[in-house]
Amino acid sequence: MLNISQLNVYYGESHILRNVDLNVTAGQMVCLIGRNGVGKTTLLKTIMGLLKPRLGTIKYKGEEIGKRTTDRRAKMGIGYVPQGREIIPRITVKENLLLGLEARPQGRKGKQDIPDHIFELFPVLKTMLSRMGGDLSGGQQQQLAIARALMGEPQLLLLDEPTEGIQPSIILEIENAVKGIIKTTGISVLLVEQHLHFVRQADRYYAMQKGGIVASGSTSELSQDVIQQFLAV
Numbered sequence: 001m002l003n004i005s006q007l008n009v010y011y012g013e014s015h016i017l018r019n020v021d022l023n024v025t026a027g028q029m030v031c032l033i034g035r036n037g038v039g040k041t042t043l044l045k046t047i048m049g050l051l052k053p054r055l056g057t058i059k060y061k062g063e064e065i066g067k068r069t070t071d072r073r074a075k076m077g078i079g080y081v082p083q084g085r086e087i088i089p090r091i092t093v094k095e096n097l098l099l100g101l102e103a104r105p106q107g108r109k110g111k112q113d114i115p116d117h118i119f120e121l122f123p124v125l126k127t128m129l130s131r132m133g134g135d136l137s138g139g140q141q142q143q144l145a146i147a148r149a150l151m152g153e154p155q156l157l158l159l160d161e162p163t164e165g166i167q168p169s170i171i172l173e174i175e176n177a178v179k180g181i182i183k184t185t186g187i188s189v190l191l192v193e194q195h196l197h198f199v200r201q202a203d204r205y206y207a208m209q210k211g212g213i214v215a216s217g218s219t220s221e222l223s224q225d226v227i228q229q230f231l232a233v
């Protein structure tokens, strides 16, 4: 589904990502872990085309996408929920959701309603459609951000720290929704996450340090050592 090979990314002259290799198989949830500032967000932004790599390749469904625009990548089926959510505060929840339609291959043409499965995953959104995005709690905004990405009908979903700064009861709701998405739609997920319980739901993990992948494997084999080294537990 996603094959990243020898990726090197710079901010100006600072070398951030170093020879990153990472793969996501169709239908898998893969988790990227690592301390603050190691380059996790930089990697997701590069996959989405918001940053350009200096070296290396990104293949999506077998096709090299390194030169595609962000819009094109979205329309090819890559959904992105950025760190910090980026909900538009001064439009309604419904309008925020409909914006997600832009990522469909046909854009906002055609049907403009919100499918039931979105509300099955996030029931709270149904009661809040006419509220302003900015009036929602942090947890509700995160649910809205994920729902908005799903409106684009992605096949690969990139989630950057969806539980950051969110109260524990809602963390579990988000975790269950992501699991539900994978089960019902079969899409693949690349998740950046710090909460161990959520990390364990993934099939595989990659651990990043100073912009390089330094460990990887099945999450069922996550050792105490790896957990202590790469997660803020």
Ligand SMILES: Nc1ncnc2c1ncn2[C@@H]1O[C@H](COP(=O)(O)OP(=O)(O)O)[C@@H](O)[C@H]1O
Residues within 6 Å of the ligand: 011, 016, 034, 035, 036, 037, 038, 039, 040, 041, 042, 043
């Ligand atoms: N816009 C930017 N310009 C310059 N350096 C940046 C920028 N954004 C992030 N960085 C640096 O790149 C490194 C990786 O950041 P980031 O990918 O956000 O890490 P993470 O998501 O793992 O916390 C950090 O050292 C950070 O200071």
Ligand SMILES: [Mg+2]
Residues within 6 Å of the ligand: 040, 041, 042, 083, 160
């Ligand atoms: Mg980050």
